[in-house]
């Protein structure tokens with residue numbers, strides 16, 4: 001490392017050198033960049049991994065202390081009483097899917113069979129051991145369990161009056177999950193985190209505490225995987241070969257071509273042997289090795305920061321057209337989930353207003369990036385003025401819609417309802433805050449980080465009045481089908 005710095009020092013200006021040294025230090029202190037061929041520390045790439053971003057790269061203070069709570073923001077807790085928290089949580093860090101593993105094998109073979117030259121990069125990639133197996137297919141990894149346990153402890157310490165041991169023991173903390181393995185495992189890991197927090201033991205070691213009492217969860221795919229249950233979405237988007245045409249066009253566009261040519265030349269393989277999908281999986285492998293094993297893998301050395309930006313945009317384009325603002329049905333398919341959340345908030349308001357105990361003070365819902373992204377779009381969050389498309393990569397440099405910021409692993413959207421008895425008007429008695437990834441999220445209509453509950457409902461009145469899952473998701477009856485029968 002030192003010799004690299006010395007030889008570069010003759011060429012690069014001082015400020016750049018200082019930056020380089022500080023990046024190198026930062027990496028050393030975290031035990032990264034130990035890989036000898038890494039010209040670039042993966043830190044320059046970590047914020048471009050899109051939906052494969054580590055939660056710690058959104059909240060870097062967690063790298064030092066995974067249980068630290070962000071207290072540099074104004075939660076209402078001091079002046080008001082939290083009544084209820086409803087959370088929509090993405091599962092923790094996971095393995096690549098079967099499909100990704102297949103593509104990884106493909107590019108690895110291309111490199112093993114065709115790459116020439118004796119560079120360290122080529123040698124390292126040729127000798128890299130393929131350790132992913134089909135059985136791993138998208139499952140939660142051990143790090144993913146940690147993500148959930150730590151999140152549980154942090155949320156419990158942010159809102160101690162909601163997450164009391166008594167409420168937990170009485171089964172008042174409700175858990176709802178998608179049926180996917182990684183979500184169910186995330187739910188049980190989250191519960192384990194709470195148990196350890198309350199009792200300092202594993203669940204199995206706490207007397208009289210079994211899954212039967214407090215730690216039950218309900219599987220509900222209609223709520224947490226609404227996209228699979230929405231025929232209009234399935235037909236118009238999921239099963240439609242042309243719905244992702246902006247994504248496909250970007251894969252063939254000039255930005256992506258430059259990345260392909262650069263990588264082909266570094267590997268000494270014909271550019272016709274690789275394509276955008278294979279390069280994307282190589283980039284994801286860099287992210288997986290970092291997220292799963294905390295390693296700076298040789299796959300990372302294929303990319304420079306500029307390439308990372310292009311691959312991030314490719315990932316964001318897909319999220320935008322498949323889960324975000326690209327098509328209306330993407331967000332409309334989440335109406336049922338939104339209605340459910342408001343129904344539960346209404347119930348808590350009404351219970352509090354008639355001096356009854358809150359029946360569900362905490363509702364924790366475990367799903368996917370594909371659950372959160374449409375819901376955020378339905379609520380009008382992270383909406384850019386201009387749409388994301390294949391041609392405006394450069395103009396979208398400062399876009400709001402960055403999946404890596406919004407839905408990293410373990411992403412969480414919190415609705416926190418408060419009762420404020422000192423309120424000046426009755427409408428101000430019930431207030432709500434939104435937090436995304438433990439940071440206060442300004443409401444799109446006011447840019448403020450708190451809203452009266454009434455104002456929130458007025459703001460979303462159209463959705464509450466007109467957006468019904470069944471109507472939105474129904475396919476129109478096709479007349480010709482009658483004749484075909």
Ligand SMILES: *[C@@H]1O[C@H](CO)[C@@H](O)[C@H](O)[C@H]1NC(C)=O
Pocket residue numbers: 140141142145185
């Ligand atoms: C997830 O759950 C399954 C089934 O209960 C279990 O076999 C597997 O080890 C779990 N994985 C993790 C990472 O907890």
Ligand SMILES: *[C@@H]1O[C@H](CO)[C@@H](O)[C@H](O)[C@H]1NC(C)=O
Pocket residue numbers: 235236237240241242243
């Ligand atoms: C597929 O998507 C394209 C582009 O949005 C659209 O024009 C077309 O109607 C869709 N086809 C179906 C069958 O939904």
Ligand SMILES: *[C@@H]1O[C@H](CO)[C@@H](O)[C@H](O)[C@H]1NC(C)=O
Pocket residue numbers: 349350353354430
């Ligand atoms: C609370 O109850 C009072 C009296 O029953 C009623 O007038 C008021 O509208 C209720 N407020 C809310 C927010 O439900």
